[in-house]
Amino acid sequence: MLSIGKLSRATGVKVPTIRYYEQIGLLPEAERSSGNQRLYGRRTQERLAFIRHARELGFALEDIRELLALADDPERSCAAADRIAGRQLAAVNARLRRLEALRDELERMLAHCSSGRIADCRVIEVLGNHALCGHEHATGDDLSA
Amino acid sequence: MLSIGKLSRATGVKVPTIRYYEQIGLLPEAERSSGNQRLYGRRTQERLAFIRHARELGFALEDIRELLALADDPERSCAAADRIAGRQLAAVNARLRRLEALRDELERMLAHCSSGRIADCRVIEVLGNHALCGHEHATGDDLSA
DNA sequence: ATAGGATCTCTAGTCGCTATAGCTTCAAGG
DNA sequence: CCTTGAAGCTATAGCGACTAGAGATCCTAT
Numbered sequence: 001m002l003s004i005g006k007l008s009r010a011t012g013v014k015v016p017t018i019r020y021y022e023q024i025g026l027l028p029e030a031e032r033s034s035g036n037q038r039l040y041g042r043r044t045q046e047r048l049a050f051i052r053h054a055r056e057l058g059f060a061l062e063d064i065r066e067l068l069a070l071a072d073d074p075e076r077s078c079a080a081a082d083r084i085a086g087r088q089l090a091a092v093n094a095r096l097r098r099l100e101a102l103r104d105e106l107e108r109m110l111a112h113c114s115s116g117r118i119a120d121c122r123v124i125e126v127l128g129n130h131a132l133c134g135h136e137h138a139t140g141d142d143l144s145a
Numbered sequence: 146m147l148s149i150g151k152l153s154r155a156t157g158v159k160v161p162t163i164r165y166y167e168q169i170g171l172l173p174e175a176e177r178s179s180g181n182q183r184l185y186g187r188r189t190q191e192r193l194a195f196i197r198h199a200r201e202l203g204f205a206l207e208d209i210r211e212l213l214a215l216a217d218d219p220e221r222s223c224a225a226a227d228r229i230a231g232r233q234l235a236a237v238n239a240r241l242r243r244l245e246a247l248r249d250e251l252e253r254m255l256a257h258c259s260s261g262r263i264a265d266c267r268v269i270e271v272l273g274n275h276a277l278c279g280h281e282h283a284t285g286d287d288l289s290a
Numbered sequence: 291a292t293a294g295g296a297t298c299t300c301t302a303g304t305c306g307c308t309a310t311a312g313c314t315t316c317a318a319g320g
Numbered sequence: 321c322c323t324t325g326a327a328g329c330t331a332t333a334g335c336g337a338c339t340a341g342a343g344a345t346c347c348t349a350t
Binding site for chain 1: 326327328329330
Binding site for chain 1: 265273
């Protein structure tokens with residue numbers, strides 16, 4: 001049985017994050033030692049590794065909750081898992097296209113900037129005047145970069 | 146002078162977001178009508194359009210705060226604006242590389258899934274066993290996709 | 291005059307953690 | 321056996337960038 005710290009080192013998931021996953025029910029409530037400290041066995045370690053890998057692939061915690069439920073039930077059809085992964089792939093592709101457009105516009109902005117006075121700065125100018133962009137950008141929900 | 150709703154329609158920024166920008170000091174406190182409703186002139190409208198465009202390019206609000214300060218001072222050197230945009234470009238490029246790796250792994254997972262039982266599902270299997278991936282992924286701070 | 295949309299303030303919720311405070315427990319060294 | 325310091329515990333608050341809701345007020349059109 002591993003302490004939370006050892007589990008953290010073994011999986012690369014930080015201690016408070018492990019406790020958080022338990023709190024939101026992604027990990028089962030841990031067994032406790034006589035002194036009330038969490039103890040973990042192999043099963044939970046594997047579960048946590050699964051969660052971590054899925055997070056690295058960008059799955060949302062709610063998706064991971066579903067994937068875990070599927071993984072727990074090996075007789076079910078994996079169509080649902082496929083659907084979740086397919087949705088994730090589509091989201092990643094959408095994000096890729098959007099980021100490529102942003103990269104292009106940032107490069108254009110920077111290429112034209114002569115690093116002189118602000119009054120002549122292409123960066124500031126383009127930001128202030130959308131008509132100077134080469135294209136439309138997404139207007140909606142995906143503004144983080 | 147525009148009401149907040151008209152400013153919202155004119156710029157594509159939602160009403161609560163405009164109020165939020167005022168609250169955090171990104172927009173100046175609006176003038177008020179006799180009935181205490183916000184009124185906006187051309188200057189604020191331009192400022193908001195600038196903010197929106199920068200957000201679309203993925204700049205953080207704190208970066209935008211700096212860029213706005215620079216835009217307000219046309220005699221200054223635009224080296225600082227260049228630096229901010231360059232940093233943003235580097236972040237976008239890093240994110241692009243990472244997303245491409247994710248896309249590749251998701252595609253591999255999906256390509257090998259025969260849509261049969263969970264027990265044979267490549268998607269679940271790869272998530273559970275990191276050794277099955279073709280590569281390392283980022284371990285750190287950029288897990289959203 | 292009134293109906294209904296727009297606006298006001300304030301609070302709380304989202305996601306996935308991360309940080310802090312103030313406590314208890316555990317493991318190693320003397 | 322005792323001490324010390326690391327590691328653990330709970331609970332709460334904060335991050336970024338909004339979004340949603342409640343309940344009150346205002347403005348406009350008929």
